[in-house]
Amino acid sequence: MKTIILELSGYRETGTLSPADEEKLKQGAEILRSGGLLAFPTETVYGLGGNALLKAASKNIYAAKGRPSDNPLIVHISELSELSPVVKEIPARARILAEKFWPGPLTMILEKSEIVPPETTGGLPTVAVRMPEHAVARRLIKLAGIPVAAPSANTSGKPSPTCAEHVIEDLNGKIDCIIDGGAAGIGLESTIVDVSGGEAVLLRPGAVTRAMLSEALGEEVALDPALEKPLEKDVHPKAPGMKYRHYAPKAPMLLIQEKPAEGLTAGGEKAEKRTDAGIWKTEETSGYAALNCREARLSAAVIAAADEKLAEGKRVGLLCSEETYPLYESHYRGKENLLLDCIGSRRAEQSIAHNLFSALRKMDKNGAEFIVAEGVPEERLGYAIMNRLKKAAAQNILYV
Ligand code: TXA
Ligand code: MG
Numbered sequence: 001m002k003t004i005i006l007e008l009s010g011y012r013e014t015g016t017l018s019p020a021d022e023e024k025l026k027q028g029a030e031i032l033r034s035g036g037l038l039a040f041p042t043e044t045v046y047g048l049g050g051n052a053l054l055k056a057a058s059k060n061i062y063a064a065k066g067r068p069s070d071n072p073l074i075v076h077i078s079e080l081s082e083l084s085p086v087v088k089e090i091p092a093r094a095r096i097l098a099e100k101f102w103p104g105p106l107t108m109i110l111e112k113s114e115i116v117p118p119e120t121t122g123g124l125p126t127v128a129v130r131m132p133e134h135a136v137a138r139r140l141i142k143l144a145g146i147p148v149a150a151p152s153a154n155t156s157g158k159p160s161p162t163c164a165e166h167v168i169e170d171l172n173g174k175i176d177c178i179i180d181g182g183a184a185g186i187g188l189e190s191t192i193v194d195v196s197g198g199e200a201v202l203l204r205p206g207a208v209t210r211a212m213l214s215e216a217l218g219e220e221v222a223l224d225p226a227l228e229k230p231l232e233k234d235v236h237p238k239a240p241g242m243k244y245r246h247y248a249p250k251a252p253m254l255l256i257q258e259k260p261a262e263g264l265t266a267g268g269e270k271a272e273k274r275t276d277a278g279i280w281k282t283e284e285t286s287g288y289a290a291l292n293c294r295e296a297r298l299s300a301a302v303i304a305a306a307d308e309k310l311a312e313g314k315r316v317g318l319l320c321s322e323e324t325y326p327l328y329e330s331h332y333r334g335k336e337n338l339l340l341d342c343i344g345s346r347r348a349e350q351s352i353a354h355n356l357f358s359a360l361r362k363m364d365k366n367g368a369e370f371i372v373a374e375g376v377p378e379e380r381l382g383y384a385i386m387n388r389l390k391k392a393a394a395q396n397i398l399y400v
Helices: 009-014 019-033 055-065 092-101 135-144 164-171 210-217 293-311 325-332 349-365 381-392
Strands: 004-007 038-040 047-051 074-076 106-111 126-130 177-180 191-194 201-204 253-257 316-320 338-342 370-374 397-399
Touching: 004 019, 004 164, 009 019, 019 038, 019 047, 019 135, 019 177, 038 135, 038 164, 047 055, 047 074, 047 135, 092 106, 092 210, 164 177, 164 349, 253 293, 253 381, 293 316, 293 325, 293 370, 316 325, 316 349, 325 338, 338 349, 349 381
Parallel strands: 004 177, 038 177, 074 126, 106 191, 253 370, 253 397, 316 338, 316 370
Antiparallel strands: 038 047, 106 126, 191 201
16 A cells, blocks of 8 residues: 655644645545544654544554554544543543643543444443644544544554654555654653543553642542553553553663652652643753762663673663763763663653654664663653653663
8 A cells, every 4th residue: 555645844844734734634634534544643642543433444553553453542532522422421530631631641531432333442341532732633633523543653562653754664555644743742642541430540651640630630540550560460451552562672671760769659749830832841951960879870870781781792772861971972982882862851851751762763773782771750751751661671670
């Protein structure tokens, strides 16, 4: 199959849709309506969209991704009135969270209505629903006039795509169309919260943090046990997708993490603010900051691990931060087998979220045979970053 690539040049240049972009989105919407598959940008990652109400479209999504069909898809809507047709009821918690966080990077699990076929929900009686904030995603869904089922637009098991090039790498020739709207802002998939039962349960951490959800609901949001400990055979995560080795580069990976600070709860407690760009942001960076002693200990352990693999003759990838980069750069200067990649600032974790998946893909491309990655503090967005890093490392973590 020939995949059409539609570049939204107006949107990429100005951040608003031009008349030419609008025409391309109409073309995309027609593909969705007629049962085709199309990848599109959202504020989290690129999605692979199909008509959520059409069995055949959902089946084709699984086939294109090479994804197990027990792993349900997220149904995307463009406005609140599109929620009630796909769910049995809208519980009070869902109303509160929709009001507060939609459009945005939050997916809610609700009881599904009759019109959503079991093919879309992996046979579950519930459906995952999200209203994305990205202008392209919302306009496309609106023009299509149907709920759009969209998992991340990667081959199953690979890191989620954060730009059109990643989608091309994985799905070119397997789907009808790719809409190129530039880089996704946040870079990590949406938060998933189950509001279908008697309590709200966090199934996947993302840019809407557990602390933000708890604050909005005025009650503590529970954590799915699968988030708390490495998966054992008898643990069945409520989000089936969380059980697969995900976000993973080809090379084995070691994650080196500071021992958690006393008294910090999972998901972080500190408040976040939103910027105009729609990207979740925490504190500002103030340029180069000296390493604190925990960071110094962390980088010493990273160097020890990387040196050991280099001594075995391996090509080693090292994922580091702006703060630690100068140290590694001088230590490894001239070492061809060491691939050093700075993925963002520890003082501004949204920069790390934004670059993480792209960095993991780059490691594969550059032929890394082993990857050593620095962990980040598990506060705020750091909790979601660490969730993805732990999966990429298949839970191979060294605490120092
Ligand atoms: O940010 C995102 O959510 C992106 C963009 C494209 O919107 N989509 C995305 O979809 O990450 P996907 O398919 O890669 O991840 C969906 C996750 C999987 O872990 C799946 O198991 C879970 O959502 N999920 C979907 N429906 C569910 C349900 N009814 N109950 C529990 N988990 C569900
Ligand atoms: Mg995915």
